[in-house]
Amino acid sequence: MMDLDLSQLSALKSAVAEGTFDAAARTLRITPSAVSQRIKALENSVGRVLLRRSKPIAPTESGRALLRLARQLEALTDDVARELDDPGDDRAASAAGAPSLIRMPLAVNADSLATWILPALAPLAGEIAFDLWREDQSQTTGLLREGTVMAAITSVAEPVQGCSSRALGVMRYRAVAAPSFAERWFADDLAQGLHRAPVVVFDRADELQDGFLRDHGLPSSTPPRHFVPASADFAEAVRLGFGWGMLPDQQSVGLGLIEIDPGSFSDVPLYWQQWQLHTTALDRVANTVAAAAAAALRPVA
Numbered sequence: 106m107m108d109l110d111l112s113q114l115s116a117l118k119s120a121v122a123e124g125t126f127d128a129a130a131r132t133l134r135i136t137p138s139a140v141s142q143r144i145k146a147l148e149n150s151v152g153r154v155l156l157r158r159s160k161p162i163a164p165t166e167s168g169r170a171l172l173r174l175a176r177q178l179e180a181l182t183d184d185v186a187r188e189l190d191d192p193g194d195d196r197a198a199s200a201a202g203a204p205s206l207i208r209m210p211l212a213v214n215a216d217s218l219a220t221w222i223l224p225a226l227a228p229l230a231g232e233i234a235f236d237l238w239r240e241d242q243s244q245t246t247g248l249l250r251e252g253t254v255m256a257a258i259t260s261v262a263e264p265v266q267g268c269s270s271r272a273l274g275v276m277r278y279r280a281v282a283a284p285s286f287a288e289r290w291f292a293d294d295l296a297q298g299l300h301r302a303p304v305v306v307f308d309r310a311d312e313l314q315d316g317f318l319r320d321h322g323l324p325s326s327t328p329p330r331h332f333v334p335a336s337a338d339f340a341e342a343v344r345l346g347f348g349w350g351m352l353p354d355q356q357s358v359g360l361g362l363i364e365i366d367p368g369s370f371s372d373v374p375l376y377w378q379q380w381q382l383h384t385t386a387l388d389r390v391a392n393t394v395a396a397a398a399a400a401a402l403r404p405v406a
Contacts, residue, residue, distance in 0.1 A: 109150065114175040116143035117155060117164075121172055124161030147171070164251070173252030173267070176210075177382050180255060183207045184384035206234040207386045212249060212257035214242035215307065216276060217375065219336035220355040222258070225397030226390070233386055241310040242375060249378055255387060256379035258394070264378055273375045273395060274402025280317050280369065281362040282349035290349075291365050298365075300327050303348035308334045313351040316371060355401060374405050 119129035120140060130137040148155050155168035164172050187207060213222055218239055226235060238248055245257035250265045264270035282291070290302035299321055304314050309332075315325035331347045333339045336356070343350040344360045351371060352362070377394055379387060 109171075109174075110143075110147065111178065113143045113147035113150070114171065114178065116140045117147060117168065117171060118175040118179070120144060120156060120162050121164055121168075126162075169251040173380075176252055176255070177380060180207075180209075180380075180382065180384050180387065184386060188385065206232060208234045208236060209256075209386060209390060210236040210238060210254040211390075212238045212240050212245035212254040212259070214245060214258055214260075214375070215239050215336040216353050216356065217242075217258050219340075220353060221397055221401035222394070225393055225401075229390060229393060233390065241308070242373065243312070244310055246378060249380075255382075256377065256391065259376050259378055260373055261378070262374070262376050267381055268378045269381050270376050270378045271391075271395065272405040273377050273398035275372045275374050275405055276353045276355070277403055278313055278351040278353050278371045278373065279357065280314075280349055280365045281343060281352050281357050281360075282365050283344055283346040284361070284363050286346040286349065287363055287365055295366055296321055296323070299323055303329045303331060305339060305342045305348040305350035306330045306332055307336070307339055308332060313371060313373075317351060317369075320369075321366075372403070375402065 116129065116133065116139075119132050120126060123129045123132055126137040126140045129140045133140065144156060151167065151171070153167035154165055155171060157163045157165060184207070187205075218237065226233075229235075236254075238245075238254055240248060242258065242260040245254075245259040246261050246265050248254045249257045249259075249268060258273065262270060262272070286302075291298040299318060300323060304318075306314050314330075318325050318327065328348075331342060333342045333347070339350060340352055340356050340360060342348070343352065344362060349365055352360075375398070377391060377398075379391060
């Protein structure tokens with residue numbers, strides 16, 4: 106059984122979070138040499154290299170496992186401190202002029218971030234300091250797997266090792282365009298128009314538009330494309346006539362857009378995956394997100 110030192114785990118976590126030993130030392134209020142010594146001692150203890158000494162510092166596969174443990178211990182410690190309501194911590198927070206908040210890193214897909222998740226989390230923002238990582242719903246589990254986040258909204262149902270998974274609901278996407286754009290490109294024949302009409306794509310991981318093209322018998326490489334990697338700006342680009350794009354129903358309302366293929370849609374199921382770690386704060390967030398999703402999304406079939 107490994108005997109892990111908490112100060113060494115803290116040094117590992119800080120080094121990855123800050124990117125250098127010098128920055129980690131400032132956070133921990135020790136010397137860079139002490140940070141290096143603690144991490145070296147941890148590597149000797151487990152018999153593995155845990156960090157790549159690059160710029161910024163990056164964890165190895167073994168390092169990610171211990172990094173996840175370090176962050177889980179931090180979450181448990183925060184939860185116990187809040188439960189005990191440590192008066193010393195409260196006085197320090199009061200003296201600093203700021204409330205003591207529990208930090209919670211979450212991975213969220215851009216469209217949920219732009220539509221329903223922020224209003225859901227707002228009532229908890231006075232108690233929890235949210236660290237939101239925006240990533241495509243098909244990619245958020247990577248952040249969960251490496252221990253960067255405690256929970257993720259993802260399109261992947263299969264739980265990451267050490268995590269639980271629950272269905273949230275379905276985001277329905279439709280291919281929409283500005284009326285003038287649709288009149289120019291799709292008035293006569295949809296397939297012919299899709300072959301030539303510009304398309305708006307979120308980023309290189311965004312497969313929704315390509316899926317729509319394939320469903321209509323076209324290779325995804327066919328039309329020219331605009332990359333607009335921000336959800337609100339993506340919708341605005343479609344509204345301004347840059348091209349057509351796949352927008353969730355929650356986002357396209359009120360923009361004056363029309364469907365280029367009425368009745369056609371693409372459903373993306375969303376799931377909540379989180380560490381199999383029950384803290385009061387994480388459970389509150391999970392239940393809040395599930396309740397908001399039930400109201401904002403379609404049920405999973």
